[in-house]
Amino acid sequence: MNEKSGISMLKGILLMRCPSCRKAPMFINPNPFVWKSMGEMNMKCPVCGHAIDQEYGYYVGAMYFSYAMMVAWNFSLAVAVYVITGQLFDNFKLIIGLGIGSSIIISPIIFRYSRVLWSYLFFKILKK
Numbered sequence: 001m002n003e004k005s006g007i008s009m010l011k012g013i014l015l016m017r018c019p020s021c022r023k024a025p026m027f028i029n030p031n032p033f034v035w036k037s038m039g040e041m042n043m044k045c046p047v048c049g050h051a052i053d054q055e056y057g058y059y060v061g062a063m064y065f066s067y068a069m070m071v072a073w074n075f076s077l078a079v080a081v082y083v084i085t086g087q088l089f090d091n092f093k094l095i096i097g098l099g100i101g102s103s104i105i106i107s108p109i110i111f112r113y114s115r116v117l118w119s120y121l122f123f124k125i126l127k128k
C-alpha cells in the first residue's frame with residue numbers, strides 16, 4: 001500500500017492513476033473510446049507534480065506490453081472457442097473473426113493499460 005494515497009499499486013494500475021501518488025488520473029479524458037483524446041495524458045501529475053510524460057518517445061516501449069496483452073487476449077479467445085465448441089481448427093474463421101473484431105474494440109483499453117504498466121515499471125525502477 002502507498003501510504004500517501006492509501007491505494008495499492010494494483011488498484012492504481014486498474015484505475016490508471018499516477019504511479020507516484022496514485023491520486024490523479026494519468027489520462028485527461030477518462031473515457032478511452034473517445035478517439036480524439038484517447039492518448040492525451042497529463043504531462044505532469046496535477047497532485048504531486050510527477051512527470052507522467054517524461055520525454056518524447058517515452059512510451060515506445062509500452063508497445064511490448066500492448067503486444068503481450070493482445071496476444072494473451074487472442075489466445076484466451078481461441079481457448080474459449082475451443083472450450084465452448086470442442087473444436088479448434090473447424091472454427092478457424094470464427095476465431096479469426098472474433099479476434100479481429102474484439103481486438104479493434106478493446107485496442108483503446110489495451111493502449112492505455114500498456115502505457116500505465118510501462119509508467120509503473122519505470123517508476124519502480126527509477127525510484128530506487
Ligand SMILES: [Zn+2]
Pocket residue numbers: 018019020021022023024045046047048049050
Ligand atoms: Zn501524482
